[in-house]
Amino acid sequence: MIPFVIDGQPVEGKEGSNVLQVALDAGIEIPNLCYNESVKPYGACRLCLVEVVSRGRSRMTASCTYPVQPDIEVHTKTEKVLRARRMMIELILAMCPGDKRIQEMAKEMGVQEVRFKKEDKDCILCGLCARVCDEVVGAHAIQFASRGDKRDMTPPFGGEATSCIACGACVVVCPVDVIRMEDKVDERTILRWKRTIKMKKCKVCGNFFAPWFQVEKFREKANLSKDFFDVCYTCRS
Amino acid sequence: MERISSPQALDQYRSEIIQKRDPDQPCITVCTGTGCHASGCHQVVEAFKKVLSDHPEGRRVNLRMTGCHGFCEKGPLVVLHPNKILYQKVKPENCQEIFEETILKGKIIESLLYAHPATGQKITHEDDVPFYKRQMRIIFGNNGSIDPTSIDDYIAVGGYRALPKALLTMSPEAIIQEVKEANLRGRGGGGFPAGVKWESCRKAHGETKYVICNADEGDPGAYMDRSLLEGNPHSVLEGMIIGAYGIGAHEGYVYVRNEYPLAVINIGIAIQQARERGLLGKDILGSGFDFDVRISRGGGAFVCGESSALVASVAGDVGEPRAKHIHLVESGLRDRPTNLNNVETWANVPVIILNGAKWYARIGTEGSKGTKIFSLVGKVNNTGLVEVPMGITLREIVYDIGGGIPGRKRFKAVQTGGPSGGCIPESLIDLPVDFDRLTEAGSMMGSGGMIVMDESTCMVDVAKYFMNFLKDESCGKCTSCREGTKRMHEILTDISEGRGTIDQINLLEELGWATAEASLCQLGGTAPNPVLSTLRYFRNEYEEHILNKRCSAKVCRSLLKYRVLSEVCKMCGACAKACPSEAISGKRKTKKVEGIPFTIDSEKCIRCGMCFESCKFDAIEVQ
Numbered sequence: 001m002i003p004f005v006i007d008g009q010p011v012e013g014k015e016g017s018n019v020l021q022v023a024l025d026a027g028i029e030i031p032n033l034c035y036n037e038s039v040k041p042y043g044a045c046r047l048c049l050v051e052v053v054s055r056g057r058s059r060m061t062a063s064c065t066y067p068v069q070p071d072i073e074v075h076t077k078t079e080k081v082l083r084a085r086r087m088m089i090e091l092i093l094a095m096c097p098g099d100k101r102i103q104e105m106a107k108e109m110g111v112q113e114v115r116f117k118k119e120d121k122d123c124i125l126c127g128l129c130a131r132v133c134d135e136v137v138g139a140h141a142i143q144f145a146s147r148g149d150k151r152d153m154t155p156p157f158g159g160e161a162t163s164c165i166a167c168g169a170c171v172v173v174c175p176v177d178v179i180r181m182e183d184k185v186d187e188r189t190i191l192r193w194k195r196t197i198k199m200k201k202c203k204v205c206g207n208f209f210a211p212w213f214q215v216e217k218f219r220e221k222a223n224l225s226k227d228f229f230d231v232c233y234t235c236r237s
Numbered sequence: 238m239e240r241i242s243s244p245q246a247l248d249q250y251r252s253e254i255i256q257k258r259d260p261d262q263p264c265i266t267v268c269t270g271t272g273c274h275a276s277g278c279h280q281v282v283e284a285f286k287k288v289l290s291d292h293p294e295g296r297r298v299n300l301r302m303t304g305c306h307g308f309c310e311k312g313p314l315v316v317l318h319p320n321k322i323l324y325q326k327v328k329p330e331n332c333q334e335i336f337e338e339t340i341l342k343g344k345i346i347e348s349l350l351y352a353h354p355a356t357g358q359k360i361t362h363e364d365d366v367p368f369y370k371r372q373m374r375i376i377f378g379n380n381g382s383i384d385p386t387s388i389d390d391y392i393a394v395g396g397y398r399a400l401p402k403a404l405l406t407m408s409p410e411a412i413i414q415e416v417k418e419a420n421l422r423g424r425g426g427g428g429f430p431a432g433v434k435w436e437s438c439r440k441a442h443g444e445t446k447y448v449i450c451n452a453d454e455g456d457p458g459a460y461m462d463r464s465l466l467e468g469n470p471h472s473v474l475e476g477m478i479i480g481a482y483g484i485g486a487h488e489g490y491v492y493v494r495n496e497y498p499l500a501v502i503n504i505g506i507a508i509q510q511a512r513e514r515g516l517l518g519k520d521i522l523g524s525g526f527d528f529d530v531r532i533s534r535g536g537g538a539f540v541c542g543e544s545s546a547l548v549a550s551v552a553g554d555v556g557e558p559r560a561k562h563i564h565l566v567e568s569g570l571r572d573r574p575t576n577l578n579n580v581e582t583w584a585n586v587p588v589i590i591l592n593g594a595k596w597y598a599r600i601g602t603e604g605s606k607g608t609k610i611f612s613l614v615g616k617v618n619n620t621g622l623v624e625v626p627m628g629i630t631l632r633e634i635v636y637d638i639g640g641g642i643p644g645r646k647r648f649k650a651v652q653t654g655g656p657s658g659g660c661i662p663e664s665l666i667d668l669p670v671d672f673d674r675l676t677e678a679g680s681m682m683g684s685g686g687m688i689v690m691d692e693s694t695c696m697v698d699v700a701k702y703f704m705n706f707l708k709d710e711s712c713g714k715c716t717s718c719r720e721g722t723k724r725m726h727e728i729l730t731d732i733s734e735g736r737g738t739i740d741q742i743n744l745l746e747e748l749g750w751a752t753a754e755a756s757l758c759q760l761g762g763t764a765p766n767p768v769l770s771t772l773r774y775f776r777n778e779y780e781e782h783i784l785n786k787r788c789s790a791k792v793c794r795s796l797l798k799y800r801v802l803s804e805v806c807k808m809c810g811a812c813a814k815a816c817p818s819e820a821i822s823g824k825r826k827t828k829k830v831e832g833i834p835f836t837i838d839s840e841k842c843i844r845c846g847m848c849f850e851s852c853k854f855d856a857i858e859v860q
Contacts (some may be wrong), residue, residue: 003801043559043714043757045715045716046715047556060755061560062755063758065560065562066562084754086749088716091716091717091721094720095720115740116727117727125713127714130502140805143555144555147538147540147710147713148707148711148719149711149713149720149722150713151712164280164300
């Protein structure tokens, strides 16, 4: 364990861990949107900014991508940090003014008004959906397209996400809840990725329990007996 | 082709090449660099080929296509060796005369000589042209005399002399020490000491290490790395081999954007030739050191010049930067220690090794040693590539080398450092140019773009231009850079179109600060510089746009007002005819008809300036 200090409080982090995770574990609040412990830190939203003093030098950086190091001093609530975070949330709110979570975060951080022209986007481009799809699921169904202000999260060529297994991981991780999933008896649709997949029927109870492709993917990965996934979770236990 | 397997064999080979060549043989060198290419050098080359093949004496003359000489403004450039007679703006139809008069009879063709812009005096020899005279061309100098596709040309002018010295008489540590003592700082923009970087990479754990040459130059108006790679690729390779030996790397990459086709071709040829001669590959010159280089072609994204994005791109991933709390020298390409330097930095290495750090460190200033190549462009008489010692003042570059501002206009500012740099005003024209002074002035060295601006340049428009570039070229990964550049551009557009408010100036400053502080990589970290530096030195222009709805430089179209001066108007009707939006009314005066002076309906006027262009009597006023 590597000892260091956050806001004067001594903390410890595992080697290879990041400052944000250690802070959150220690009950120190740092706002964040693009961080999820199940995937690698990415550093996109810039809300988790902190000041890190290392070898006498202070710099502002995202805490999610900052690896824990001995003898660093982290400051999470300096005027400089709060000022920069306020600008970040104001920029995000200007992108997605209709989003409830962003509105609440902005309010909490003291942003009263948006001084930029309001857009009507819903996605904040944090990339969590694609990262979960790549790193956890392994389906690589969606990815960022274009760059700069044209950046967009999209299935290949904007069409149907043909590698999507409709597992719904992206639906779960999306911090602004804009990826919707619809289950209709024997099929599931991930609306945003234009993907519909038939559900598999449990051999025992006859209920539809998971999308076909997801079951196949799990079968490949899990190294269990061939018929393990023919039965639903409830009937298995 | 024969492999050269020892330093002695290399010396032997060099003397054979030199012996075969007659130093007094007439040689026509035609610049085929980027600038001259655009002004038609290839037609000139073809014309010379024809002239030489048609004439019995033609066989006696050597014709050589070289890389960029630097004096692009006056291209196509032809230099006649051995006397180094410079002919400028040569056309294919001049070639016959050049051959018959100058080469055969030794007569100078006055009309093709360069005339001093101030005195009108004609200058015959290349070295006497003030543009070249004030430069110090230790890196770029050979560009004009060698054929970049010939390794023999490079060897003949003393190329690959540093290599045996490094590989066989120096230890890797000694090489790093030499580069550290020379205080060679990275020419790509950051200015980080190359020797320190090499040392960290050498000390980093791991068997496999990489060296990479960053040739992803993408600043608007900058083309020095391109011209080096096109004109003298072996000097870059030689630097890379020496660096790799110092660091302990056996694999290298040249990351070059595919939009530089000639650079891709020439470095490819150079690598091939070096391999055939045994200067790349196994056991180079019998030293036991193995090293090879491959080319990685980039898709032309500005962000791929950023080191971590570049490394991702070389590995075949999307060119997006990552947080670099663990440096590339420890974990870079394929998570191995990776040393990245820019084209010009690599090209400096053989010069340092050959002449020694002490010699090198005598050039330049306290903190910045050696020379720097700048691409001098914009509102300046002699546009082109210039190599100057660090510490030279902006005034010397703009006036002595650049020949001043065309059209008797007033100098306003110099933009240095590309989109990440800033604008330096007239009050700082005596600023010595080096890494630290430029940074203090709110700009940066960058890779060496230098755009000269005169009074007809609007600084709000300049900031808007760069922000437009950056909002497109930001990779879009982090909020601060993607949204920050977009919003700064939006505000600048508002100001330039007359919708700006004074509060927006404060917002620009606040947003600029946050973008610089919060961004993940240095693209975002320096992106606000064009805005912040113009605000620092030209705030009055912003205020003028906002408060008076006026653009003094007459650039921001929405703020312009066109008016017909009725007392000057001859009622010819040319303006009304030229106007595409039928905004001008009046009655044309003829012998029979009494005319009515023309007027412009500002509601209908689209401010295209056609009326202004069409009026022969200067009766259209622009405000």
